[in-house]
Amino acid sequence: MNKEIKTFTISIYTENNIGLLNRISAIFQRRHINIESLTTSQSEIEGVNRFVIVVNITEVQAKKIIGQFEKQVEVIRAYYHTEEETIYQESGMFKIKSDLLFEEPQIQNIIKESNARIVTVNKEFFVLEKSGRRNEIESLRRDLNVFGIMQFVRSGRIAVTKEEMKITEMLLAFNNQ
Amino acid sequence: MNNTETIKKEQGITQKTERICGSEAIIRCLIAEGVDILYGYPGGAIMPVYDELYKYRDQIHHVLTRHEQGAAHAAQGFARISGRVGVAMATSGPGATNLITGIADAQIDSTPLVCITGQVFSPLLGSDAFQETDIVGISTPVTKWNHQVTKASEIPEVLAKAFYIAKSGRPGPVLIDITKDAQFGELDFKYEKCTGVRSYIPVPKINTDTVKAAAELINTAKKPMIVWGQGVILGKAEEELKAVIEKAGIPAAWTILGASAIPTSHPLNIGMVGMHGNYAPNKLTNECDLLIAIGMRFDDRVTGSLDTYAKQAKVIHFEIDPAEINKNVYADIAVLGNSKESLAALLPLLNKNSHESWLQEFKDLYAIEFEKVIKNDISPTKEGLTMGEVLKQINIETKGNAAIVSDVGQHQMIACRYSEFNKTKSNITSGGLGTMGFALPAAIGAKMAAPEREVVAIIGDGGYQMNIQELGTIFQQKVPVKIVVLNNEFLGMVRQWQQLFFDKRYASTEMTNPDFVTIAKGYYIEAKKVTKREELADAVKEMIASKDSYFLEVCVEKEDNVFPMIPAGASVSDIRLS
Ligand SMILES: Cc1ncc(C[n+]2csc(CCOP(=O)(O)OP(=O)(O)O)c2C)c(N)n1
Ligand SMILES: [Mg+2]
Numbered sequence: 001m002n003k004e005i006k007t008f009t010i011s012i013y014t015e016n017n018i019g020l021l022n023r024i025s026a027i028f029q030r031r032h033i034n035i036e037s038l039t040t041s042q043s044e045i046e047g048v049n050r051f052v053i054v055v056n057i058t059e060v061q062a063k064k065i066i067g068q069f070e071k072q073v074e075v076i077r078a079y080y081h082t083e084e085e086t087i088y089q090e091s092g093m094f095k096i097k098s099d100l101l102f103e104e105p106q107i108q109n110i111i112k113e114s115n116a117r118i119v120t121v122n123k124e125f126f127v128l129e130k131s132g133r134r135n136e137i138e139s140l141r142r143d144l145n146v147f148g149i150m151q152f153v154r155s156g157r158i159a160v161t162k163e164e165m166k167i168t169e170m171l172l173a174f175n176n177q
Numbered sequence: 178m179n180n181t182e183t184i185k186k187e188q189g190i191t192q193k194t195e196r197i198c199g200s201e202a203i204i205r206c207l208i209a210e211g212v213d214i215l216y217g218y219p220g221g222a223i224m225p226v227y228d229e230l231y232k233y234r235d236q237i238h239h240v241l242t243r244h245e246q247g248a249a250h251a252a253q254g255f256a257r258i259s260g261r262v263g264v265a266m267a268t269s270g271p272g273a274t275n276l277i278t279g280i281a282d283a284q285i286d287s288t289p290l291v292c293i294t295g296q297v298f299s300p301l302l303g304s305d306a307f308q309e310t311d312i313v314g315i316s317t318p319v320t321k322w323n324h325q326v327t328k329a330s331e332i333p334e335v336l337a338k339a340f341y342i343a344k345s346g347r348p349g350p351v352l353i354d355i356t357k358d359a360q361f362g363e364l365d366f367k368y369e370k371c372t373g374v375r376s377y378i379p380v381p382k383i384n385t386d387t388v389k390a391a392a393e394l395i396n397t398a399k400k401p402m403i404v405w406g407q408g409v410i411l412g413k414a415e416e417e418l419k420a421v422i423e424k425a426g427i428p429a430a431w432t433i434l435g436a437s438a439i440p441t442s443h444p445l446n447i448g449m450v451g452m453h454g455n456y457a458p459n460k461l462t463n464e465c466d467l468l469i470a471i472g473m474r475f476d477d478r479v480t481g482s483l484d485t486y487a488k489q490a491k492v493i494h495f496e497i498d499p500a501e502i503n504k505n506v507y508a509d510i511a512v513l514g515n516s517k518e519s520l521a522a523l524l525p526l527l528n529k530n531s532h533e534s535w536l537q538e539f540k541d542l543y544a545i546e547f548e549k550v551i552k553n554d555i556s557p558t559k560e561g562l563t564m565g566e567v568l569k570q571i572n573i574e575t576k577g578n579a580a581i582v583s584d585v586g587q588h589q590m591i592a593c594r595y596s597e598f599n600k601t602k603s604n605i606t607s608g609g610l611g612t613m614g615f616a617l618p619a620a621i622g623a624k625m626a627a628p629e630r631e632v633v634a635i636i637g638d639g640g641y642q643m644n645i646q647e648l649g650t651i652f653q654q655k656v657p658v659k660i661v662v663l664n665n666e667f668l669g670m671v672r673q674w675q676q677l678f679f680d681k682r683y684a685s686t687e688m689t690n691p692d693f694v695t696i697a698k699g700y701y702i703e704a705k706k707v708t709k710r711e712e713l714a715d716a717v718k719e720m721i722a723s724k725d726s727y728f729l730e731v732c733v734e735k736e737d738n739v740f741p742m743i744p745a746g747a748s749v750s751d752i753r754l755s
Contacts (some may be wrong), residue, residue: 022317068500071374071498073377074376
């Protein structure tokens with residue numbers, strides 16, 4: 001099996017329970033696997049949560065930790081996917097002094113070209129939001145940094161997979177038992 | 178979480194509900210689960226439950242241990258000998274943290290436990306209240322499942338789920354933390370056993386194709402070898418394993434936790450694998466053409482260096498836990514499922530066989546081990562007493578019918594190597610965690626769960642002092658366990674490593690011990706000390722004949738070593754005889 005380190009997106013479908021995040025992060029911690037990003041939200045199924053976690057590991061490691069996740073009582077299913085197998089993005093927010101919008105006309109061009117969205121504008125500051133791949137957000141950050149950014153934040157990755165996730169069938173099977 | 182869509186309950190009996198308080202509900206749940214003995218220690222945050230234990234004392238027997246660690250290990254001993262769920266109880270804070278070693282031990286050795294801890298009032302959570310500790314957070318990495326209850330109404334469903342999870346599939350410890358207000362609060366009580374949790378598949382479905390593929394490999398193998406583990410005992414698959422071994426004529430070895438599933442005297446039982454296991458099965462692991470692992474997890478103490486482990490062989494892995502497949506050793510064929518069912522499915526597909534010349538190779542190597550190691554261990558000619566000869570006497574007096582509860586160290590390896598086991602569930606020891614202090618309390622639990630069995634604890638002078646306070650429990654509860662301390666005045670196993678790998682620098686391994694006999698007598702336990710070979714046989718006889726608890730100290734050679742040995746990180750085939 002492949003021993004080269006790659007970026008994997010791990011999706012974990014779980015019951016919604018306090019303490020589960022602790023259980024999941026402990027599995028990474030014990031194996032010294034750094035979490036590049038972690039997002040948790042409601043999934044496509046009512047009452048089922050979905051963790052989306054990005055890690056750089058080998059496929060051998062990925063297979064093994066998927067086993068560890070699925071072993072947890074409140075984990076319904078876990079999967080790992082390569083970059084090619086997912087559609088993913090992140091979101092960045094920029095808070096910038098409003099004066100700059102008028103003093104530096106270039107900023108307006110940057111906003112237009114980057115497809116960033118203006119979330120709000122007031123006398124003191126305006127807020128930009130940009131969704132996309134990490135490098136797109138980073139490139140916008142570099143461009144704006146020249147003028148000064150008051151605050152910047154970037155979300156973890158959210159991702160959906162190209163293949164079908166067979167969670168619903170699994171849950172239905174339980175109900176029909 | 179516990180909404181009706183996510184768990185399944187026992188159908189049938191519809192009971193009326195009754196209005197009772199949370200603490201009474203806890204006891205009623207335990208009784209409904211068939212619990213008649215539990216081990217624990219009271220304190221502020223669990224007092225309402227103890228009050229109910231008092232009221233229900235005719236139906237449920239609470240054993241006051243002398244330390245919460247003792248309670249956890251006693252519950253483990255109870256579970257290991259009976260296959261039932263062991264129950265331990267403690268108060269919040271220090272009571273709960275004292276359980277942790279036993280819980281961690283149960284987790285790594287797949288022992289079904291339900292631990293109930295008291296917790297501060299829920300409005301005080303997170304306020305650093307007196308004896309508040311985040312026991313759910315602390316126990317998360319060492320429990321199969323855990324949960325905090327803050328409302329009385331949650332108690333029946335959560336405890337039903339706790340018992341179900343602890344004992345189903347690959348068993349393990351569950352911790353339920355219950356706040357004091359949940360204990361005081363009222364609920365409409367009705368108990369329904371849990372029969373399923375939707376996110377949890379305890380036993381994977383057997384894929385018959387994998388069983389067929391396994392049978393094909395077994396039928397064509399010239400030098401097959403089985404290594405079985407505790408999965409056989411937990412799956413109650415002893416008979417199925419025996420039938421498979423006998424039909425296909427396959428030499429079979431065991432891991433430390435698999436011991437006793439097949440009698441020691443069985444002609445195809447070729448001994449223990451691992452660091453201090455037998456010479457033949459370790460050496461021939463690297464000669465076999467097919468390695469059949471059954472309910473075992475390729476622990477590093479079993480495999481030695483993975484780079485040189487059974488590389489020449491195809492591997493079949495029978496296992497209930499999918500996470501164990503390819504974790505340490507790659508399996509050419511993985512048969513997922515309960516060992517009892519998968520071995521039963523395998524049996525009719527096997528050809529009758531007897532691998533006589535292959536079995537002879539094991540016998541030849543055994544003869545070498547006997548000559549170089551075993552003879553000197555069990556029938557020594559030197560002056561000092563050996564641990565092996567003590568075990569031999571115990572075998573003679575118990576006729577191999579005793580349950581041996583061993584602690585951790587040299588005496589443990591000797592106990593596992595030389596005990597004769599006629600019955601399953603007879604080797605109770607801390608395998609995965611290697612917890613010194615395990616044996617004395619575990620023996621209490623084992624004896625109480627199986628009063629009809631002879632239970633002999635084999636303990637080192639070091640580990641004995643880690644939970645020596647449980648002599649108080651033995652005395653108060655009148656538990657007729659037999660306690661043997663093999664006193665070498667050393668932390669022997671560590672000393673052995675210092676001798677072999679650290680140029681005999683005996684850093685903090687020599688112990689000046691107290692008078693153990695006086696201590697036992699202080700607890701009114703009959704006690705004797707043996708220092709000479711002539712006294713040994715009679716002393717063991719007297720101990721086994723005793724109807725009450727009995728303490729026997731045997732002063733053994735101080736600097737004996739346990740061999741064979743696979744040095745840490747070496748290959749199984751580099752096992753040393755001296
Ligand atoms: C709680 C705990 N602490 C430390 C160890 C490390 N350890 C393993 S064996 C051993 C020595 C045990 O000495 P003793 O109980 O006298 O048994 P012996 O090896 O002498 O038979 C030690 C310290 C351990 N296994 N468990
Ligand atoms: Mg010792």
